[in-house]
Amino acid sequence: MQEIIFIFYARVFYTFSTVFNKVMNIVFIFAGKRIPNIRKMSELRKLKITEMNRLTVEEFKEVDKLPLVVVLDEVRSLHNIGAVFRTSDAFLVNCIYLCGITATPPHSEMHKTALGAEYTVDWKYFKCTQDAVNELHNDGYTVLAIEQCAGSTLLDELVLEKGRKYAIVLGNEVKGVQQEVVDMCDGCIEIPQFGTKHSLNVSVTAGIMIWEFAHKLFKLR
Known part of the structure; x- marks a missing residue:
């Protein structure tokens, strides 16, 4: 039954x-x-690696990059730094600025997440993040801090302009972007969040931001 x-x-x-x-x-x-x-x-x-038609290192060096620079302000985790390199490689970021305590290549721990992207993506080191922002402004970049600020622009409301160059500043895992650096920036972008935590991991934030900028900048080409 x-x-x-x-x-x-x-x-x-x-x-x-x-x-x-x-x-x-x-x-x-x-x-x-x-x-x-x-x-x-x-x-x-699943595609084989040989079917993905990725650029060679030589081709990557020559291809036109996005008008986007990623600034790491006192980022301490080698895992996060390596992940930012790998994401930057995937979306043709022009350069990464490593500032303060942020480690520089080569480093075995960084390589575990970068997987060689630390050798393809251009980078510069600055002892002081403020010096990096000054250089970017002098080179005509619009510099945006990725931080939760009063008056910040939500990421889904961000509008980019054709012909403009952009730099995004990602901060320390605990303290975020230094207030002195925020004060120098042209604006602040915030990723909307809906749960209980106050922030995202640096490499996760980088992935979201780089993808958002990349697909908008590719459309403006």
């Missing part, structure tokens, strides 16, 4: 889900959209 009841409800659920899917497809078709079908597992295949 229990098996019969189970089979009955299973058929009812299957019929309902099938009808619901068809109805929603009709609704989306009238709205000019269609629910995408999920690919069957047999159609999915």
